[in-house]
Amino acid sequence: MEGNHLFPVFIKLNTIHTLLIGAGPIGLEKLNALLSNSPDARVTVVATQVLEEVKLLALGFPNVQVLERAFDPQDLKTAGLVIAATNNQALNEQVRQAASAQKILVNFADKPALCDFYLGSVVKKGDLKIAISTNGKSPTIAKRLKETLNAGLPDELNITLQQMQELRNKLEGDFTSKVKKLNKVTSVLMEDQKQSASRLSLKWLVWTTIVLSIAVVVAVFWHKEPAFQSFLVNLNPVFYWFLLGGFVFAMIDGAIGMSYGVTSTSFSLAMGIPPASASMAVHLSEILSNGIAGWMHYRMGNVNWKLFKLLIIPGILGAVTGAYLLSSLEHYSQYTKPLVSLYTLILGGVILSKAYNVNRRRTNGKIKKISLLGLFGGFIDAVGGGGWGSIVLSSLIAGGRNARFSLGTVKITRFFIASMSSLTFITMLNGAHWEAVAGLVIGSALAAPIAARVSNKISVKTIMVAVGIIVILVSLRSILSFILKMI
Numbered sequence: 001m002e003g004n005h006l007f008p009v010f011i012k013l014n015t016i017h018t019l020l021i022g023a024g025p026i027g028l029e030k031l032n033a034l035l036s037n038s039p040d041a042r043v044t045v046v047a048t049q050v051l052e053e054v055k056l057l058a059l060g061f062p063n064v065q066v067l068e069r070a071f072d073p074q075d076l077k078t079a080g081l082v083i084a085a086t087n088n089q090a091l092n093e094q095v096r097q098a099a100s101a102q103k104i105l106v107n108f109a110d111k112p113a114l115c116d117f118y119l120g121s122v123v124k125k126g127d128l129k130i131a132i133s134t135n136g137k138s139p140t141i142a143k144r145l146k147e148t149l150n151a152g153l154p155d156e157l158n159i160t161l162q163q164m165q166e167l168r169n170k171l172e173g174d175f176t177s178k179v180k181k182l183n184k185v186t187s188v189l190m191e192d193q194k195q196s197a198s199r200l201s202l203k204w205l206v207w208t209t210i211v212l213s214i215a216v217v218v219a220v221f222w223h224k225e226p227a228f229q230s231f232l233v234n235l236n237p238v239f240y241w242f243l244l245g246g247f248v249f250a251m252i253d254g255a256i257g258m259s260y261g262v263t264s265t266s267f268s269l270a271m272g273i274p275p276a277s278a279s280m281a282v283h284l285s286e287i288l289s290n291g292i293a294g295w296m297h298y299r300m301g302n303v304n305w306k307l308f309k310l311l312i313i314p315g316i317l318g319a320v321t322g323a324y325l326l327s328s329l330e331h332y333s334q335y336t337k338p339l340v341s342l343y344t345l346i347l348g349g350v351i352l353s354k355a356y357n358v359n360r361r362r363t364n365g366k367i368k369k370i371s372l373l374g375l376f377g378g379f380i381d382a383v384g385g386g387g388w389g390s391i392v393l394s395s396l397i398a399g400g401r402n403a404r405f406s407l408g409t410v411k412i413t414r415f416f417i418a419s420m421s422s423l424t425f426i427t428m429l430n431g432a433h434w435e436a437v438a439g440l441v442i443g444s445a446l447a448a449p450i451a452a453r454v455s456n457k458i459s460v461k462t463i464m465v466a467v468g469i470i471v472i473l474v475s476l477r478s479i480l481s482f483i484l485k486m487i
């Protein structure tokens, strides 16, 4: 029979005694492997020559004893497990025979054929542990696989494990009904994989979206042409443009987790809506779409609640302050508009530059000042009509957090932040541009459930490049028209 016939187990090394023979570089590696997995392992190291590093390592672990002498068969008496890391074939034979007689399991670092068991390459994420064996064929591949899995598995997996344990302890009823319930709540994990099968059709969907969004921008440019304008007004009331814009921008945002605010604000400004009213329309529409998207992400288990708690209060504080400030300046919209356009122009640049950085290796340090990030993101988001996604999400991901969990959390927090800034705008402003509000609300709400499913399934880079360019073009147009008016 082909394949790997080894039977994997996970051993409690604090309940049995391990004898390690040999304390050269490989002995040191094995001791490291033992202690990094089981710091309370009971280990006796026996070797005629002991490396300094082995002595130093042992100092930090009270259950580890180092004996600098030759192996003695008596050493096996208390042993439950033996690892021999010497280069001494005669010794290997002696240990093999004595261990068999006493029914002790033995590993030989240099002789797979003599081994009762192999050590594995170990992936660790909190309570999760995965051991890898290549059947002794290539330890190097085992090591590389470990590195790949370590980088790919999200840290949040440990939170999921904790939540599952809590649920498991809480569940009542007989064994069968408990198993049924546990399988049901974890079924989304498998659904995710099924969905990735439809990657191709999603790609198609995204490309259609990009083409449509470019069409929208081109249309807005032409909208200012008198002949085309009269054609549009007669055929398509402004509402339909906002409906289409809301849908397209929300689809893109759902895929990359940012840019709805920026794109729809620049769109609204280009359609002649003053900054505070534009921000209000955008935020009102974000309530429903992010409520739906946030709920979907919550159902798919994409929300990191620790991160949520850190972001939400400062985010709301920043958003309300920003909305208050912008509404107070609504009479000066002639001046605030180019400023907001300048900001969206910069964000367009940020998105474009992020497009080339998303696939870069993660930096190690996670950002510590998440609350400050929330405050800043919320404020800028309300003043500029967008930015919560671009600022908070990209900082989180650049800081090394998992993209999927960050995206889910940013969506659900944006629901609360949009609600609070909208409330502020409504109390501050007299009346809204309802054709814009209604168009954006319905358009983005239609896109939200589709977009949540699309997230993380497509090449983010292409979309980000397209979005960056669109935003830059639209913002430049607003700024240029301001400058022309001034001259």
Ligand SMILES: C[C@@]1(CC(=O)O)C2=NC(=C\c3[nH]c(c(CCC(=O)O)c3CC(=O)O)Cc3[nH]c(c(CC(=O)O)c3CCC(=O)O)/C=C3\N/C(=C\2)[C@@H](CCC(=O)O)[C@]3(C)CC(=O)O)/[C@H]1CCC(=O)O
Pocket: 029, 030, 033, 107, 108, 109, 110, 111, 112, 115, 117, 118, 119, 120, 121, 122, 132, 133, 134, 135, 136, 137, 138, 139, 140, 141, 142, 143, 146
């Ligand atoms: C997984 C890991 C666990 C651990 O040791 O803790 C482990 N070896 C690791 C690394 C590693 N070992 C070697 C290299 C050099 C490159 C190469 O040869 O590939 C590297 C890579 C490196 O260090 O980068 C050389 C080597 N290894 C063995 C022999 C003897 C032979 O095959 O004849 C020789 C030749 C000696 C020589 O030529 O002198 C034998 C074994 N090594 C095993 C495990 C068992 C099979 C596991 C499996 O089924 O995959 C087995 C059979 C017995 C055992 O040791 O238990 C650990 C991963 C570390 C990590 O996760 O970072």
Ligand SMILES: NC(=O)c1ccc[n+]([C@@H]2O[C@H](COP(=O)([O-])OP(=O)(O)OC[C@H]3O[C@@H](n4cnc5c(N)ncnc54)[C@H](O)[C@@H]3O)[C@@H](O)[C@H]2O)c1
Pocket: 021, 022, 023, 024, 025, 026, 027, 046, 047, 048, 049, 050, 051, 069, 070, 071, 085, 086, 087, 088, 091, 108, 109, 110, 139
């Ligand atoms: N499994 C693996 O991952 C792996 C990787 C590389 C090498 N190896 C093999 O492992 C073996 C050990 O490698 P190393 O670099 O540590 O060798 P090393 O020569 O540096 O160390 C051997 C150790 O065994 C001790 N020793 C020898 N005879 C002894 C005895 N009778 N009683 C007590 N201690 C005794 C020595 O004092 C020394 O501490 C080599 O054969 C090497 O080919 C295995």
